[in-house]
Amino acid sequence: MKTVSSIALALVAFALLAGARPGVAQAATDCLSCHADAGMQDGSGHSVSVDAQKFHSSIHGSLKCGDCHTAIKDYPHPDRATPVKCDSCHAGEAAGLIGSVHGDGAEHPCTSCHGDAHSIFPKEDPRSAVYPLNVPRTCSSCHGDEGMAKKHGLVSVYPLYIDSIHGFALSKEGLLVAANCQSCHGSHHILSHKDPQSRTYKANIPKTCGSCHAGITADYEGGVHGKAVAKGHLDAPVCSDCHTAHAILQPTEAAFRTQSTPICGSCHKEKFSTYRDTFHSQLGALGGYVETARCWDCHGAHDVLPASDPRSPIAPANLVATCGRCHAGANVSFVQYQPHANARNRKLNPALYFIRLFMNLLLASVLTFFVIHTVLWLIRSRYDQIKRRPAEGGKNA
Amino acid sequence: MPDLEPAADGSPNGSPNGSREQSRAGGRYFMRFTRAQRYLHAVLFTTFLGLAGTGLPLRFSQSYWARRFASGVGGFGAILFFHKFCAVVLTLAFLYHVKDIFTRGLIHREKGIFWGSTSMMGNWKDVKDLFGHLRWFVGLGPKPQFERYAYWEKFDYWAVFWGMIVIGFSGYAMWFAPFFARFLPGWALNAVLVIHSEEGLLAILFIFSIHFVNTHLRPDSFPMDMVIFTGVESEEEFETKRPEEYARLAGQGKLEARISEKPAIWLVNFSRVAGFTAILIGLVLLVLTLSAYFRE
Numbered sequence: 002m003k004t005v006s007s008i009a010l011a012l013v014a015f016a017l018l019a020g021a022r023p024g025v026a027q028a029a030t031d032c033l034s035c036h037a038d039a040g041m042q043d044g045s046g047h048s049v050s051v052d053a054q055k056f057h058s059s060i061h062g063s064l065k066c067g068d069c070h071t072a073i074k075d076y077p078h079p080d081r082a083t084p085v086k087c088d089s090c091h092a093g094e095a096a097g098l099i100g101s102v103h104g105d106g107a108e109h110p111c112t113s114c115h116g117d118a119h120s121i122f123p124k125e126d127p128r129s130a131v132y133p134l135n136v137p138r139t140c141s142s143c144h145g146d147e148g149m150a151k152k153h154g155l156v157s158v159y160p161l162y163i164d165s166i167h168g169f170a171l172s173k174e175g176l177l178v179a180a181n182c183q184s185c186h187g188s189h190h191i192l193s194h195k196d197p198q199s200r201t202y203k204a205n206i207p208k209t210c211g212s213c214h215a216g217i218t219a220d221y222e223g224g225v226h227g228k229a230v231a232k233g234h235l236d237a238p239v240c241s242d243c244h245t246a247h248a249i250l251q252p253t254e255a256a257f258r259t260q261s262t263p264i265c266g267s268c269h270k271e272k273f274s275t276y277r278d279t280f281h282s283q284l285g286a287l288g289g290y291v292e293t294a295r296c297w298d299c300h301g302a303h304d305v306l307p308a309s310d311p312r313s314p315i316a317p318a319n320l321v322a323t324c325g326r327c328h329a330g331a332n333v334s335f336v337q338y339q340p341h342a343n344a345r346n347r348k349l350n351p352a353l354y355f356i357r358l359f360m361n362l363l364l365a366s367v368l369t370f371f372v373i374h375t376v377l378w379l380i381r382s383r384y385d386q387i388k389r390r391p392a393e394g395g396k397n398a
Numbered sequence: 399m400p401d402l403e404p405a406a407d408g409s410p411n412g413s414p415n416g417s418r419e420q421s422r423a424g425g426r427y428f429m430r431f432t433r434a435q436r437y438l439h440a441v442l443f444t445t446f447l448g449l450a451g452t453g454l455p456l457r458f459s460q461s462y463w464a465r466r467f468a469s470g471v472g473g474f475g476a477i478l479f480f481h482k483f484c485a486v487v488l489t490l491a492f493l494y495h496v497k498d499i500f501t502r503g504l505i506h507r508e509k510g511i512f513w514g515s516t517s518m519m520g521n522w523k524d525v526k527d528l529f530g531h532l533r534w535f536v537g538l539g540p541k542p543q544f545e546r547y548a549y550w551e552k553f554d555y556w557a558v559f560w561g562m563i564v565i566g567f568s569g570y571a572m573w574f575a576p577f578f579a580r581f582l583p584g585w586a587l588n589a590v591l592v593i594h595s596e597e598g599l600l601a602i603l604f605i606f607s608i609h610f611v612n613t614h615l616r617p618d619s620f621p622m623d624m625v626i627f628t629g630v631e632s633e634e635e636f637e638t639k640r641p642e643e644y645a646r647l648a649g650q651g652k653l654e655a656r657i658s659e660k661p662a663i664w665l666v667n668f669s670r671v672a673g674f675t676a677i678l679i680g681l682v683l684l685v686l687t688l689s690a691y692f693r694e
Contacts, residue, residue: 337584
């Protein structure tokens with residue numbers, strides 16, 4: 002009823018205005034005489050109301066309705082309006098969307114990210130859905146939803162991101178420079194990480210992260226991993242292999258220190274196994290004492306270099322300084338300690354091999370002798386006891 | 399170990415000896431261990447359990463139970479702290495014992511410390527007893543007549559003595575690695591961990607299986623030999639277990655001096671609780687060790 006009465010009202014108003022400028026129904030005020038009604042709906046129940054105040058303060062506030070709703074020229078207009086084509090103005094952005102993961106316009110209309118078309122603000126405006134601090138929340142409307150993520154075989158990444166060091170900086174501290182979704186993925190031309198053109202394709206990740214972390218990326222590119230990736234050896238790790246993509250932790254955090262050694266170990270299996278034999282690993286296997294040496298404490302984290310490189314922290318000349326960072330008083334003899342010694346390998350560590358062999362033989366022979374000794378003794382004592390005191394069932398004195 | 403030096407009143411518990419007549423009436427009791435010896439054993443087994451209980455999780459730090467235990471007490475750093483604490487206490491007890499032995503043997507010229515039938519030193523009789531015992535096991539000879547310390551008891555003593563030096567030295571070498579590196583080569587720092595963990599494993603496996611059974615769980619002592627806790631044993635037990643010592647003391651007329659009162663009921667009960675707790679902890683650790691060792 003309300004709709005009908007407002008239409009009637011609008012008709013009266015329109016008749017007056019139309020008399021002055023027939024056939025040109027473009028001024029916002031003309032349309033708003035009907036569409037300002039907050040309860041106005043179209044035939045299928047969708048709201049067709051426009052908040053005049055919000056619209057006028059929005060970036061499109063200076064436009065006329067007909068600039069976007071080009072199909073509507075006269076009143077009365079058809080019940081069903083043709084869809085607005087944003088690309089008639091935003092051609093560059095639209096071109097970017099083509100071929101991107103969000104390229105299907107029916108499933109991903111511009112408004113799914115930018116919000117209601119009548120209240121779009123510039124991305125520098127805190128009211129904008131794509132203002133840096135709002136981007137994660139905007140993306141999370143799809144990518145924080147298990148159901149949505151599952152439908153497309155994606156991980157629900159928002160919870161991972163928002164608890165990460167980036168998410169924390171953004172949500173708790175409001176840092177505009179903190180990486181949000183589009184800092185890494187881009188905005189319109191988002192490609193799958195499998196696409197070599199993608200900013201999140203493995204080979205491109207150092208460059209993507211380096212757009213903020215320039216110093217670390219320079220270190221990384223000088224190290225063995227960075228050089229290998231640059232040569233196209235994509236088995237070598239990039240930033241996200243060690244730091245993860247979304248759930249990035251502060252590297253000094255206990256959780257990161259305990260979770261990351263196995264990551265290095267997933268490639269360096271032999272080194273990981275020998276590391277696990279050492280006190281460094283045994284003592285630091287859990288939280289509570291995480292300061293024991295991890296891979297990168299000795300090898301460096303980003304600019305990993307072989308021991309043969311004089312700049313490497315594990316180059317012989319640098320060992321006293323490297324070990325001395327934790328072990329005050331480390332001397333030349335101390336640093337001969339082998340943090341990856343393998344007592345099972347006779348060729349690599351003969352002294353250790355024979356010490357272990359001797360200790361194992363000692364252990365085995367002592368136990369073997371005494372187990373036999375004890376078992377025989379048990380049998381004989383019990384036999385003797387029963388024979389001596391059969392009436393009491395062989396009980397003790 | 400030398401002959402005993404009983405407390406002034408002849409009682410191991412230091413209580414008045416008015417009940418000596420009574421205890422003689424209900425079967426005589428003889429003193430075997432002085433209070434100091436029993437305390438030494440108590441310190442030894444509590445710190446050993448502590449060291450085993452904290453050393454094993456470190457040794458098998460990747461095993462499920464070690465991680466559960468470590469996270470329960472605040473991480474492996476906390477475990478290491480307790481390990482070091484027990485180690486220091488045990489080291490002090492060991493040093494005290496060595497000092498005691500040398501003071502008594504060298505300064506007070508006490509007889510039977512370094513040699514003789516009451517000494518911990520191995521002798522020809524121990525060799526004969528070992529083979530005699532083995533023959534007796536299979537029914538080929540009579541049971542040997544044991545003196546104050548039988549050969550397996552001397553083995554226990556020297557195994558602990560040797561273990562203490564080896565495990566202690568290697569442990570302190572890890573604890574103060576930069577200091578030890580001043581006079582040890584670098585590879586020795588690798589070796590000490592191997593030695594420490596293998597010798598520790600041997601000690602744990604030996605004590606929690608062989609020592610437990612030989613001393614406490616064998617039929618003659620089952621379920622527990624209380625003498626290390628109460629200090630005294632009954633005349634029958636004394637005569638059966640150590641006939642040669644009994645005969646020697648009787649022959650020398652020294653038997654009477656060793657008579658002691660029956661242990662107080664609270665002491666027996668307390669000893670049972672402490673002893674069974676220790677054995678239980680030991681057996682649990684034994685099972686965990688074996689499971690982790692064979693899964694490795």
